[in-house]
Amino acid sequence: EAAVTQSPRNKVAVTGGKVTLSCNQTNNHNNMYWYRQDTGHGLRLIHYSYGAGSTEKGDIPDGYKASRPSQENFSLILELATPSQTSVYFCASGDVRRGVNTGQLYFGEGSKLTVL
C-alpha cells in the first residue's frame, strides 16, 4: 500500500516566523508534489520534484521554498509566514512505471497551517 506521511498535521505559526512542512513517502516514487487547498480554488501546485536534489516551481511558488534531500523526503519551507498562507497543504508522490509517469498521485492526509 502506497504511503505518504505529512508532519506536522496541525501547525499554528506567527506572522514572520519560519515554517517547515515535511513529507515522507515509502512508495519509491520519483515525483513528489506540494499543493495547497483553499475553498473556491481547489488544489493549487506550489512546488514539485523529479527526484532527489531537484525542485521545480509550480503555479504559485511565491513565498515558498522546497527541498528534496532524498527520494523519500520533500519539504515545503515558508521563510517568512504570512496570514495569506493559512491553508491546508497536501503532499503527494507520483506513480512512475517503466520510466513513464502515469500521473496517478498518492496523497498524504494534509497539514493544516494557521498563520496568526
Next chain:
Amino acid sequence: AQSVTQPDARVTVSEGASLQLRCKYSYSGTPYLFWYVQYPRQGLQLLLKYYSGDPVVQGVNGFEAEFIKSNSSFHLRKASVHWSDSAVYFCAVRNYGNEKITFGAGTKLTIKP
C-alpha cells in the same frame, strides 16, 4: 498552460438518482485526465484515469467518465448514487512534458436521503 474548469461548486442529488459532474480542460497536447475523490479530513484518492483508447473509462464504486475531445470535456457519471458518495470530487489534467498535474476547483457532492 493547462487548466481545468469544474463549473459546479456544489451538486445535490437524491440517493438512487443518477449523477453527472462536469469537467472541462484546456491542454494543447493529448491529455492525461483524472478524477479524484476527497472524503472529509482525508487526502485525495484516485477514482479513474484516462490515457488513451476507449473514451469511456470505468473507475471504482460504479463511477465512469467519458473523454470527449471535440468538447474538451471529461464528465464523471454514476447511474445510481449512494449516501456514501458524499464527498468532494476533483478533475485533473497532467502535462506530459513537465509532469505538472493541475486540478480543478472541485465539486462538493451532497446526497439527499
